[in-house]
Amino acid sequence: MRCAIMQPTYMPWAGYLNLMASVDLFIYLDDAQYERSSWQNRNRVLVKGAPTWLTLPVVRGFLGASIHDVVVDDATKWRRKHATLLSNAYARHPFSHEMVSAIASMADESLVCLADLNMALLAQFRERLSITTPTLRSSQLGIPGVRSARLIQILEKLGATEYVTPPGALDYLKEDAFTQHTSVQLLVHDFQPAPYPQRETAQFHSHLSILDVAAHLGWQACQKYVRPDAEAIRKFSQD
Secondary structure, three states: OEEEEEOOOOOOEHHHHHHHHOOOEEEEOOOOEOOOOOOOOEEEEEEOOEEEEEEOOEOOOOOOOEHHHOEEOHHHOHHHHHHHHHHHHOOOOOOHHHHHHOOHHHHOOOOOEHHHHHHHHHHHHHHHOOOOOOEEEHHHOOOOOOHHHHHHHHHHHHOOOEEEEOHHHHHHHHHOOHHHOOOOEEEEEOOOOOOOOOOOOOOOOOOOEHHHHHHHHOHHHHHHHHOOOOOOEEEOOOO
16 A cells, blocks of 8 residues: 655645545644644745745744644634635636635635644645545544654554655655665655646746646646656655
């Protein structure tokens, strides 16, 4: 069984969803430590042709807390602001309506926990992209530990035979000698986003939120974009 373990991020890019579609089980690492100004609570979209941060504010006082304990700051009226910004920024794009319809859960004020909100939005994206990969939350597994040692415990408890990691995590996996402490095969996810026509810019801006792809191409074409013919997973090499 091929697994991936990732923090639930806000409005993630296409590569995140490609990873989710490429495995047999996807675990949301929702009890990882919250990091300010990270992908956990922000992402980028195009505004007048320029990449612009869309940052979700959280209530202060969560330094060192887990993602699933962090509460969004509704006193800032961010829900309306984000919806308005996205509607205005993509108003003249060919699939603006399709994109906006996928963020309906953002208006649900009962979703006050950062992890819950991110996963609710991801559920909407998954539905439109026909991604049926089962998911679990690490906070529900009751497995202690840190870094690679905890990942290995999670993978082995779930019966995983392969673990797919993004390239950015390779340094600490090597440092922890991941492959020497488990029989789970380590694979590397190396998704390369293909350029697509973007309005109001002559330069292609990659690694934006999936919302930018959806506004330009529509969700049906997004399915092909997120799942290209060439697999984005390669075997890990120590070299």
